Amino acid sequence: MTIQRQYRLPNCTLLLEGLGDLSMMGQSDARPLMSVLINAECHLPGQEKPLTGGRDFLESLVTAVSRYAQEILSGVHDFNYPKQHPLLVQLERVDSNYHRLSVLPEGATPGSGIAAQLTRQVTLTTVQLFDLVEAVDQLFADTQTLPDLSLNLKPLPRRVVRGSSEVVAKQAVPAAIGISSVALAAIAIFALPVPKVTQPTCLRPGDRDCPTTTDTQTSPTASPSPAAGSSPTPTPQANTSPSPTPAPNPAALEAVLTNSPEITDAREIQALQENLRKQINAAWTTRDAVTQDLVYHVGVGKNGKIVGYKAVNQAALTNTDKTPLLTLLDFPAQGGSRPASEPIAEYKVVFTPSGVAEVAPWKEAMATPINKTAGGTEITDNARLEKLLEQLQNQIFDNLKGLKSPYESELVYRVRVNQDGSIIDYKPDNPPAYNYVQETPFRTLGRPADEGGGTLDTPHAIFKVVLKPGGAVEISPWRGWQPE
Template identity: 40%
Template sequence: MTIRRQYSLPNCTLILEGLSDPNAQVGGQLDPRPLMTILVNAQCRFPSQEYLLEGGRDFFESLVRVVSRYAQECLSQVSHPKLDGNKPAMVQLEKLEGKHLHRLTQLATAEALPVTSGVSMASGISDQKEPGESLQIDLTTVQLFDLVEAIDQFLADGRTLPDIQVGIEPVSKRYRQAEIPVTQRATPAAVGMTSLVLAAVALFFVPVPEVLEPKPTTTEETSSGEQTTKPSPTSSPTTELEQALQSEITDPTEVSFLQRSLYKKVNQAWQDRGELYQNLSYRVSVGQDGAIIGYRPINNTSVDADEETPLPELLYTPTADNQESIASFRVVFNQAGILQVSPWLGYQGKPGLGPQMTDPEVISDLKQQLRETLRDRWEGSKMAQEDLVYRVGVTEEGIIADYEPRNQAGWDYVAETPLEELINPEAAGIGSEGLVPKEPLAQFRVVFWPGG
């Protein structure tokens, strides 16, 4: 039974006809087509060409090897050595320079087409190569790669001549031609060596510089007879960023007093709580006296959202020549009506309370005096549901100069206590130069009971 296999591409058709060897078995094949193991005839046609290539097994094997190797050379631009051993080369393929064509040649051989009963090749082309005559066909690049694709389809067909394989091996580096000639590659090195020699010769004639000993610093006499030393060069001025970092207040005690002052101002001024649609966050800068001198929104807070806060009302615009140090804080107006104030840079240490008294007798007398003063003015709270706890600082004269709420109720109901009426920060030196007391204070824990 004659087996016919055809691999068709738009610009090339490869036709194989052969027989099947009943003794040959290829396991693991699910393809129901019969297995072709004997090649009787092979044809290679190109629709635009007048002639066709035709031959037996030796011709077809040579065609497969030559075309595969030539295609690899075209893609890699590296000439491949012939790895076919002593097999006859019946087909040649070479490039025609300047024409973008590829000449496929079937060499003249004594191979005769075997005449086998029941096998015929109806080519449909009358002009065929006679035995002993060479045939040349010039292919375009499109025709060449259609031929390559047809051969690839054959090699992928496991039911057609499975014993014909194309060995692909890496090409040794010795077959790769240098892209740049040796003389051209050696030119930069030669020029560099020449330049180095010329530079060495030129430097040989340069005199050695003289080394001068440093002169001692001279002094000048003024008209009054006083001696003045010439000032040394000053360092370059610092940048604005360095100045800002140098002017940042980092003392933990001072930061603590400024934080408490800022919380007190904003907490008392924030009236419309619970009306925010989201948390509003700001970086707020305050001066040494606790005045808010600037703020900016952070964490996706819109620029015009400050109208929902008391910050615009509390903002103080300093004079242009004001160079005082500042402290920065993160202020968050919570959607639930809770105010949060924290140092922007955190605490660089443990905060203190400033100078404190140490004389126990004086402290005992001040304690009794403070108790009597507050008891006379405290009438209880109608709104507080828990004790109001404070830290109170008293001067040696018994004046309340500082206080700090120690629980949330103390912050919320401080207006009902007599502390705001009695406090006098200036008595301890607290003012425009800073909020940390300059005079020593006696510290006391004061608890106001809601019932009086």
């Protein structure tokens, strides 16, 4: 008897197909026991084909996912796991919000040429990762599916956890956005201190430490009247709730951008830019809700926190709730205000429908020409941009021939093109683009951009190039087409 089991989450579906217990055949059971696995499929977002395999694949998947989740929650990465055969499924961190899942072909020797060629790699966000963790947890909670499947996952010894409690607390909170697993919550709680419990002294009316009846049951009519000419004393409310945090004043947020001095150190601006990008990627959980570019002018303080922002287009004005800006905003203490003398760095932040947050220094992104420090002038004429775009497109397609596309998500690059159509340099603009640059045409076209953007003496155009899984390519001017 063939049986199917499905564990569905918003970003992951685990589908198992197997056989029922022959000894139970003929017995009426609304949900029969699956005792033998035939095939396992893991469906992930952006993947045309699921990850598939047999029993070895499933065991490797649940083991790798559970171990990696424990590492994230504990902050400890040197576990002494039992020496077993190499796992077919492996997980590794790309950065704070991206994780790479690799699946080796069954039967291939790890490190061999065939394994390197056929290994599938999928880049997951933290939310997608923990939906996968939840699917695995649901499988283990299902007693009617593969009851012999076990996971040797133990709490970490206190000697290992000691000193990492703060790491656990910080990492367990953001992870909870995409996880409801009881097992992982137990791992995180293991390192927390045991709370103190105070034994109550008043258990029954009449006990020595209990208040007297006359103290607790006074009649409301027994209150004395206030003396003539005196104001009654207001009765304090025992259960007053704290006042909610006030909503930010848009005018005050915009005033920060116009009244604060500007951070001018290039290295500090770049460091704050990368920090802002990481904060946004970690906190942006509503990517699917964005259907058009949401453009904002954002101010960041020296501590890396957002202190002000302003919507640049109408879509951004009405869809701020679909971005993490309000969540990341640094509110001043109640009754206080941010000193106007504190400098800020300003950035252009675009939340795109593709789920990528573009972050660039404000003046560099909005100025034409591009930037005085870069030299030269930026080409913005639509007719010239169209011609250069066609030349760039031909170069990319010519160099795509014979290349495989192992990446499973979009790769975004900023490309500068000389006035004769030749590529000057390129710069990855999202984490997967850094990881797969050697599998793109840019490995032979142009050169990596310098940290400061490089110095140019000739006119040039800047394009946004998006390489999609399957070989599709999208190219557009970095600042868009100019209005006619």
